Amino acid sequence: xxxxxxxxxxxxxxxxxxxxxxxxxxxxxxxxxxxxxxxxxxxxxxxxxxxxxxxxxxxxxxxxxxxxxxxxxxxxxxxxxxxxxxxxxxxxxxxxxxxxxxxxxxxxxxxxxxxxxxxxxxxxxxxxxxxxxxxxxxxxxxxxxxxxxxxxxxxxxxxxxxxxxxxxxxxxxxxxxxxxxxxxxxxxxxxxxxxxxxxxxxxxxxxxxxxxxxxxxxxxxxxxxxxxxxxxxxxxxxxxxxxxxxxxxxxxxxxxxxxxxx
Numbered sequence: 001x002x003x004x005x006x007x008x009x010x011x012x013x014x015x016x017x018x019x020x021x022x023x024x025x026x027x028x029x030x031x032x033x034x035x036x037x038x039x040x041x042x043x044x045x046x047x048x049x050x051x052x053x054x055x056x057x058x059x060x061x062x063x064x065x066x067x068x069x070x071x072x073x074x075x076x077x078x079x080x081x082x083x084x085x086x087x088x089x090x091x092x093x094x095x096x097x098x099x100x101x102x103x104x105x106x107x108x109x110x111x112x113x114x115x116x117x118x119x120x121x122x123x124x125x126x127x128x129x130x131x132x133x134x135x136x137x138x139x140x141x142x143x144x145x146x147x148x149x150x151x152x153x154x155x156x157x158x159x160x161x162x163x164x165x166x167x168x169x170x171x172x173x174x175x176x177x178x179x180x181x182x183x184x185x186x187x188x189x190x191x192x193x194x195x196x197x198x199x200x201x202x203x204x205x206x207x208x209x210x211x212x213x214x215x216x217x218x219x220x221x222x223x224x225x226x227x228x229x230x231x232x233x234x235x236x237x238x239x240x241x242x243x244x245x246x247x248x249x250x251x252x253x254x255x256x257x258x259x260x261x262x
Contacts, residue, residue: 002112003028004085006188008195008243009217014074018084021225029064029086034208034223042089043099047108048082049192055108059099085110097139102147106192111143112207116181118142121173159196160240164256197241200253209235218243
């Protein structure tokens with residue numbers, strides 16, 4: 001399983017969160033504490049917002065702990081909203097196109113989790129991506145496919161409802177294919193202003209996801225970058241964390257999916 005970090009708040013240097021803490025994301029790329037695999041060395045990526053509406057991206061196939069360019073970049077870039085991700089592949093190749101985060105226009109998305117039996121529904125899942133979005137399909141991961149399908153389901157306008165529709169559709173494909181492995185999903189999505197983080201699994205065992213608020217700043221992580229006692233809270237299972245300017249709330253993904261079934 002991958003590890004990731006999302007920040008929204010006062011502009012800060014990426015290095016303060018990605019590289020500097022005792023259990024920073026770079027440290028987690030080699031020594032993750034709450035993942036199935038301790039090492040997340042199948043590439044990494046950062047995405048950040050600056051003076052332009054489209055985010056900057058830096059993605060690389062080298063492990064995060066061994067890339068001096070990552071540290072140098074993070075020490076120079078200051079941003080009010082950024083994503084960082086270290087990857088542990090669940091079967092797809094280690095290429096730059098498969099590294100997170102993924103960008104579409106002014107939006108960023110990153111994911112930790114897995115579609116059970118993905119190879120058995122890959123073709124049918126990709127068929128849900130309309131032609132205008134399929135041109136943006138550069139890699140082979142289930143993560144990128146989820147992002148593009150969610151965009152087709154209205155992710156930019158209704159981030160919680162669209163993700164509920166997407167997860168429900170994927171579960172339908174898995175049921176049709178008689179796949180018994182679970183769909184486990186944590187992810188983060190942003191339009192450059194607001195931030196959404198999701199935690200859901202069909203078997204009730206989603207990957208870990210934490211958040212912390214302090215002085216109007218929000219940090220969302222796969223696992224804490226410092227001591228757990230320092231204000232960290234878990235994103236509830238089956239829920240989405242929604243952060244707008246001046247407010248953070250929790251919405252129920254399970255409820256949104258239930259309404260779709262009605």
